[in-house]
Each structure stands twice: as C-alpha cells, then as structure tokens.
Amino acid sequence: MGDTGLARVVLETRDVSKCYYLDGVEVNALRSVDLEIRQGEMVAIMGPSGSGKSTLMHIVGLLDRPSSGEVILEGQDVSSLAPNELASLRNRHIGFVFQAFNLLSRTSALANVELPLVYGGVGGSERARRAREALERVGLANRLGHFSSQLSGGQQQRVAIARALVNDPSIVLADEPTGNLDSRSGIEVMAVLQELNEQGITVILVTHDDRVARHAERAVHMFDGRVREDGPVADRIMAADEMASLPPEGATG
C-alpha cells in the first residue's frame, strides 16, 4: 500500500491555523499547516512538546475546528460544520486511539468496541458480530467479556484500536498510543497498527518518540505550530521483526 503517488487523498488541511487566547495572550498552536493524507498511508506526526501535534490531531480528527483554513475530509470541507455534524462524521470516518486508552470503565471489551456502532445506529446481532470481528483483528478474541480493569495496558490499547476500526473509518488517529505502555506492549500495539495498515487502513500516528515514528512510512515534523519537514521514513522498523527478536517472555494476549 506504499504507492502514495496514486492513492486518493482522504484528508487534507489547507492553510490551517489554530489560535488560543489565554489571558489576552495569543498562542498560535498551528500556523498555516498544509497536509495531505492519502488512502492507505501510515504517517507519523512528530515534534517536540508544545509543537502543536495534539492540536493538529484534534482538528484532523474533527474534535476541534481550526481558527482559519480548511479541513477537507473525503472531498468535503468540514472546517465550519456544527458540533453535531462533526460528531456524525467522526462516527463514520475517524477512529481514535489515545495515550490514556480512554475505555469506559466497568464495561466489557465487547461493549467498549460496540460504542461507535451504538451511535452509528447499528443494532442487534450485527453490532455484536462486527465488534467481535474487530476484537479478533487485534488478537483479543478471548477477552470479549473482560472489563477494562481486568486487562493489561497493552490489551486495553488493543481494545481501543478495535474500537477505532470497528466502524471502517477512513482514518485511524493515534495520539501517543504507546506513551503509557512498557516497551513490549508498545511493540505489540505498533505491530497491530502496522498490520491494520497492511490491510489498507489509513493510520496517523502522533508521537515525539523517534523510534515509534519510524514504524510509519512517512514522517511529518512539526515545530512551533508549523510543518518543518515532510518525507518518507528512511529505515522503517517492522514491529513483527522486533517481536521476533524479543526474549520469549510470558506471551500476552
């Protein structure tokens, strides 16, 4: 799926800026960002703390609206839609994976994964079937009924990934998905993301960790709210290879 030159543009930002006002002081979190994400890409957004990565991800994920500029999702300008319209678009086109997992507590893995389907109007056995399939794809077929509190961090993050992809989104957005995980679980999560990307899902990965970013095939470097560098990753790391080279510790999942 690496032939970016041919794939269609799923998401595009045109001259996007985001400005916060804190006690009368203007903070330019994003300044004129132009970005194109193509179908099937795996893109890492990198940069130091405060460079605007999360802000960009919120805007690209339709959780937030830019102060100026356009966000074009699947050909449609979404930068000035109302919150409820954005919610519907998020439901259909975006899957989120957060650093803090953000699963519903005291709720089974299956019910967590079903959540986007609930709001997407999918009901009954169809919903359960699709949620089960998504959990199978992240290797958690045997943890359907477990509550989040009964799962390891890596497993929780994989439930979150299953939730992100259950609606067949255009893009999966992952903000520091390995930030709260030990290195082994982190590698597992990256393996899952790479595998999904192999299957054709577009993945945007936000990280300040260079090594994590090298799991993507393209890296966008942010600095002070601007895109400073945008190009292919030179020596891509394949998580599957890393897994193989890890000492055979008690296998998880």
Next chain:
Amino acid sequence: MNLPESFRIALRALAANKARSLLTMLGVIIGVAAVILLVGIGTGVQDEVTGSLEGLGSNLLFVVPGQYEGGMGGGGAPPGRRFTLDDAETIARRVEGASAVVPVLQAGAAIKAGNRSMRVVVAAGNEQGTEVFTSDLAGGRHYRRGEVQAASRVVALGDRVARELFPNQDPLGKQVTLNGQRFTVIGYYQSLGGGLGGDQDSQVYIPITTAQRLFNLNYVSTIVVKATDADEIEVVRRDIRRALLPSFGDEFTVFSQEQTLGILSDLLGTLTYMLAGIAGISLLVGGIGIMNIMLVSVSERTREIGIRKAVGARTYDILSQFVIEAVALSVLGGVFGIVLGWGGAELIAQTTPVPTNVTPWAVAMSFLFAFAVGVFFGVYPAWKASQLDPIVALRYE
C-alpha cells in the same frame, strides 16, 4: 442512536451505582408514598362521609330553624324558635309531594343492661324514619306508628351497642335502661362499618315522642322531608316554605341533600388537596436530590462523556442518556413509592378506624408528578453534560 439504546445505557449506569441510586430514589419514594397515603386517607374520609349521606337518598330535604346563607357550618343567627312535632304535622298535611316527614332529635344518654353500660347517642324519629335513613335490620323490627303515638318505651340498637350489651346473646325482648328508664329491645341493626362522621353503630333508636319525654324536651332539632319524586324536589322545597311561612316567616332553612353533600365534599376535597400539596413538597425535595446526584454524576463521568462524543455521540444522545437516567430514578422511585403508599393505606384501613381509598387517579397523578420531577430536575445536569467540549472532557482527570 434510538431511545431503547439510551434506556439501556442509563439503566446500566444506575445499576453500576446501586446504593447511590437507591438513596437518591429515597426522596422520591418518600414523597410519592406520602402523596398516595395522605390523598388515600383524604379520599377515604371524603367517600365515607359523603357516602353515608348519599345513602340517605337524593330526594331528601332537611329543614332546620334559623337562617343560613352561605353554608351549613356557623355564621347563621341563633334560631329564635325551634320546631315542634306540630310543625312536622303541618308539613305532612300541607306539602303534597312529601312521601315521608320525619321529625328528628338526637341526644346523648347512658344505656344499661344488667351490669353492662355505655354512652350512646339516642336518635329519635317517627315510624317513617326507615324511609329516610339507611338501616338494615339484623333482627327484630322497627318501632311502629302506634308505638310513636303512645310514646312506648321500645328501642332498636346499633350493631356495636347490641354486641357490647348482649355479647353472644339475642337482644330481642331484653330490657335495657336509658337514663334510668326501662325500655324493651325490639330490634337491632346490621353494622354500617366505618368509624368517622357519626358512628351509627353506636346509636340507639327510639320513637320521637318517647325521646321528648325521656329528655324532657318539647321540640325537635330537624325535620327531614322525603320527596316522592327526586325531580320534584324544588316544588317540595317551595311548598315547605309556604307551609312554614305563617308561623316562622323566613326564620328557617331548607337544605337539600345535594347542598349538604356539596358543602361537605368541597371542604374535604380542599383538605385532601392541601395534604397532597404538603406531600408534593417532599417530592420536590426528592427531585432536588436527583438533580444534585446527577450533577455529581456528570462531573464524575466527564471523561466518559468525552469518550462517547469522540466516537460519535451527538448532543442529543448525551442529553437523552442523562435525562433518562434522572427520569428512571424518579419513575422507579415513584413506583416504589406507590407500592409503599398503597400498602401503608391498606394497613391503616385494616388496623385503624380511618378509612382510606387509593384511587387510580391519585396513583396516576403521583406517577406523572414523579416523572415530571425527573425530567425537570434531570434536564439541567443532562444539558450541562451534553454541552461539554469533547477535548476538554477527554483531558479531564
């Protein structure tokens, strides 16, 4: 997302916090139970009082001395002259549409049989008394015309009197004394039940003439007139006025059954509404409890709201989820309250002389009120939840 889905989510959230949900409901439970119970008592009393009057029939007129303008109770001038048996005679003679004219006198007395005695209300009338007062004989007979004319010392006993004086005995033909005078028991009545508003089971019945001698009175307190036809009641009323005009002028009042009933049920109805209002206030307090808990719940679950919004929940979805939660609390509390109040009313009816009547109307009203309380006090917290910015909510610790 559809409504059943919101229901499922809301009920799951309530089940996850059972103790808290129950405590929150307690306010509504107590409020609704209080409404049901108090309105049940009010309605029960109202029913019994109006029922015992209605039992008399709708074609009755009550003639009392004195002028009463507004209602029966108070305010009137003291009667200048009282009625006598002759006035009853006059009415009987001059009013065509009257099928029965009963002069009535009531007074307290001590009744004694052997070594047993009790205080009773002596109710006296004439032989037509059975036409205007409900009374089912359990044994014996009423006093007759001849006995009224002769002022015979015969007495018929209310159910309670009969059983207290003659436990496990047939009172017929036995001797009793009323204020020291000997009477023969000629009949006794079936229980009329109840205990409020004139306990007829504790009364004894004697001829009016006998009563006047017994109490050394020459007047009667009321004259009850029964119209042959209920539709002719206004004609009868007019004729009574005409018959009494020469000797009384307008120093008397004729009440119809309807007026009496109307006044009484207005009074009791107002009382019932007041009770309901007081109980309703506790229901409101319960509603504030729900709002309080819902606000706590919203802030506790800010992150959950953020997650739901991130994966596509719209304002409406969050709003309905939390409103349904509040309404579920209040409606569930309402149902428990109804059960509790109803049970309490039954218990009171069975263990005390206070009658209760839980009407479907009262149940429906308190249920709807509980529902409304849930909506009213649930909307604000739910609205707050639905307006949360997903990014802020997701960052919330």
